[in-house]
Amino acid sequence: MEQIEGLAWIRIMYAYPTYLTDKLIQTMAKSSKICRYLDLPLQHASDTVLRRMNRRGNRDDYLRLVEKLRQSIPGITLRTSFIVGFPGETEAEFQELLDFMSQVRFGRAGVFVYSCEEDTAAARMTGQVPEDIKNERWERAMELQREISLDNNRGKAGETVTVLVEGAKDGDIYEGRTESDAPGVDGKVFFKANRNVNCGDFVRVLIKDASWYDLNGELAE
Template sequence: QHLMLSSAASDVYKRQLEDCVAEARWLAAEGVRELIVVAQDPTAYGEDWGKPGSICELLDRLNEIEGIEWIRIMYAYPERITDKFIAAMQRNKKVVPYLDLPIQHCNDEILRNMNRRSTRAELLEVIGRLREAIPGITLRTTLIAGFPGETEEQFEELCDFVKEVRFDRLGCFAYSAEENTLAARMDGQLEQEVKERRADLVMQIQTGIMAQKQAEKVGQTVRVICDGIDEESGLYLCRTAGDAPEVDGNVCVSSEVPLYPGEFYTIRVEESDLYDLYGVVEET
């Protein structure tokens, strides 16, 4: 269940903390077990009323709510990931070790042209800090290949970055010129074929990384939340803390006894493919 920190993109951080906590309490009373904290940038929550870092206080308050088991923060801009924010993720045990970092690229010049505030070195530093402070954290990102002016060298740098960082989840899209944007008027617009080829190459690299990461999970036991049943296969569709609903994969569970949506189970992983895991309920 989503907890929106803002009512609209133009009104980004207007919802007061007490209002958010009250809604979360109501959702918990209605039986919601997983809370997904959503805004354009949750890490900037509170800046509108002169209280930067309010996301940390919000996480502290949400963590106390009885009934809520998982708190998931969907997006976090790398330049806003402070030590205080990481500490709030660490101390609040209901906050799942998962972040979606909307990075888009790693080359400093391309990042500047995209109006991004991070550099490659800063991105690597933030990712290193997160992985050191929160072992096992799942990191997702979205990249854009073929941005105006992207050279072969800059694209190769992006490929090397993907190989080096080994994101747990990654999507790469070919740049698409949107009307009335600065980027659409930039020099160096690339052919559609070039953009698509580059995006495909990044995804090929990530496919190899994903296959390896998925295979490593076979034999492990994982805690999952059940979302429901797939009528066609008869398998229960569940998720680990490292899987956000609708964007990540499932743990597909074969079970003689019924599993119930919103309930948590311990699953032994027996097989994997590129996006999903397959397993059975671990005998207690």
């Protein structure tokens, strides 16, 4: 894929953390086309919850992996997903997740409420968490991630970034994505342009301000 002419960005999604090899990390680091972006579905950060989920990783493994990725690929954006309210999850275990999120400060994170599915191993577990507690934990985790995302995005003010144009939004306002934004799950860049730009163009945009998930700027060319 590296040799395909006209292919600018390659994005790796849903990279199961225990199968992420040093070879793949080094390939990403050396590539001129693989986006500095990785989706790592960690699901939780409490070792006891991860064992109940039958996940192979643990908190320390995840911390070492994040450190390795950030050292090997400077500027990489890490996305993850978490589940709150898994059967047996205690307040202390949930707090472990919040502490982990605060420590790692993922660029992108989705938080989902555990849904009991019939005829699954988790559905047969004791300690099913009440819906009101699951929803309250979801809101707390999302609020934390919104704060982290806003802080991360505001830190980009003054930077000039490459944006893949996706179309016009309103008048001279266009929208697009950076290599840090996957379609359908991440935010966008909204920018003002003093000339016409076309869908599919790559342009340079000066970031002026930000919201929780989106960046705002103006054409830098």
